[in-house]
Amino acid sequence: MERAAETRIVAARRRAATAKLVLGGIGAVAFVASAALARAAYPGHHKRAVEALSPPRSFVSIVRRNQLESGILAPTQGDPSVVTKQT
Amino acid sequence: MGCDVVVEGTSAGQLERVQALFEERDAVFSRFRPDSELNRVNAAGGARLVSPLFARMVEAALWARETTGGLVDPTLGAPLEAAGYDRDFHELTPSDEPVGASRPGSISLFGRVLVLGGGTKLDLNGVVKAAAVDESLSLLSGPGFVSAGGDLATRGEVDVALPGGGAVRLVAGGLATSGRTKRRWLRAGEEQHHLIDPASGRPSASRWEEVTVCGATCLAADVAAKAAFLLGDDGPDWLDERGLPGRFLGNGRTLQNAAWRASVEPRELACT
Numbered sequence: 380m381e382r383a384a385e386t387r388i389v390a391a392r393r394r395a396a397t398a399k400l401v402l403g404g405i406g407a408v409a410f411v412a413s414a415a416l417a418r419a420a421y422p423g424h425h426k427r428a429v430e431a432l433s434p435p436r437s438f439v440s441i442v443r444r445n446q447l448e449s450g451i452l453a454p455t456q457g458d459p460s461v462v463t464k465q466t
Numbered sequence: 467m468g469c470d471v472v473v474e475g476t477s478a479g480q481l482e483r484v485q486a487l488f489e490e491r492d493a494v495f496s497r498f499r500p501d502s503e504l505n506r507v508n509a510a511g512g513a514r515l516v517s518p519l520f521a522r523m524v525e526a527a528l529w530a531r532e533t534t535g536g537l538v539d540p541t542l543g544a545p546l547e548a549a550g551y552d553r554d555f556h557e558l559t560p561s562d563e564p565v566g567a568s569r570p571g572s573i574s575l576f577g578r579v580l581v582l583g584g585g586t587k588l589d590l591n592g593v594v595k596a597a598a599v600d601e602s603l604s605l606l607s608g609p610g611f612v613s614a615g616g617d618l619a620t621r622g623e624v625d626v627a628l629p630g631g632g633a634v635r636l637v638a639g640g641l642a643t644s645g646r647t648k649r650r651w652l653r654a655g656e657e658q659h660h661l662i663d664p665a666s667g668r669p670s671a672s673r674w675e676e677v678t679v680c681g682a683t684c685l686a687a688d689v690a691a692k693a694a695f696l697l698g699d700d701g702p703d704w705l706d707e708r709g710l711p712g713r714f715l716g717n718g719r720t721l722q723n724a725a726w727r728a729s730v731e732p733r734e735l736a737c738t
Binding site: 446447448449450451452453454455456457458459460461462463464 | 472474529533611613615616617618623624625626627628629632633634635636637638639640641642643648676678680681682683685686687689690708709710711725726729730731
């Protein structure tokens, strides 16, 4: 009598463990599915990996090179109001 | 920064902002203020997180080094000190100590993380002063100019007196002069100056006394003037290859490169 009761308890525990596993799995799948749906459907969500807002390297090199461009000079037309000199 | 700042075309409020900008730059980048960020960085060496302003100026200095093929180098603080320029210029006195020589140091910048090699000391004064002129000009709301110790940038035309006589009209951009006639001192019986040749680690033996260059900005003009000075005989051609007008003073004679002559000499207009 006691042995039959123990067998039922073991079987019940096994069913409970299986049920927990199945429910956990369903929960995990549901979570991932809802996250994926949110990612795909929510307007404010990033659809692609975030990239830094930096210009292309070739553009940067051109700008840097152009920083050494000339200003504009002309023949003087009056008394100088400032002097350039070594400091 | 050890120089006079002249501003024209500014309101009282804008003048205050220009003054505050120069005071801020002096506090951060002075080699002669023990509490400056530059001195803290030089003393610490190694890797260090620097302020955004400091990182920006180092970036500009690295651009200058790249653009001039290493001639205008920000890591020449140690050679400058070895030549005797180790205190405020007005405190320098003739010394019998031998002149040391030191090579450029190593430097890397990753965002705001600055890494200095062992013994490397930065000297950012030239870049900082020229950039301060450019940034001060942007604070002016109308036409005017800003000049720091003779390096200037303008918005609107201005007539500028030149070293050794003569004048030119700066229509747009910046004008800067570099040379060895003012900041010089005696060490071990030899005349020293502040323009260090990175190849030798000693004050340059360039034959030029002063070089004046016109650039799109004061920073561009200052960097090009230093490079042209250090290049010696090759300076005029180096500037011409880049379309930069340059005027060279040496042994009492003045030489203008082709770009300078094309800008300032009167030309006959062709009639059709």
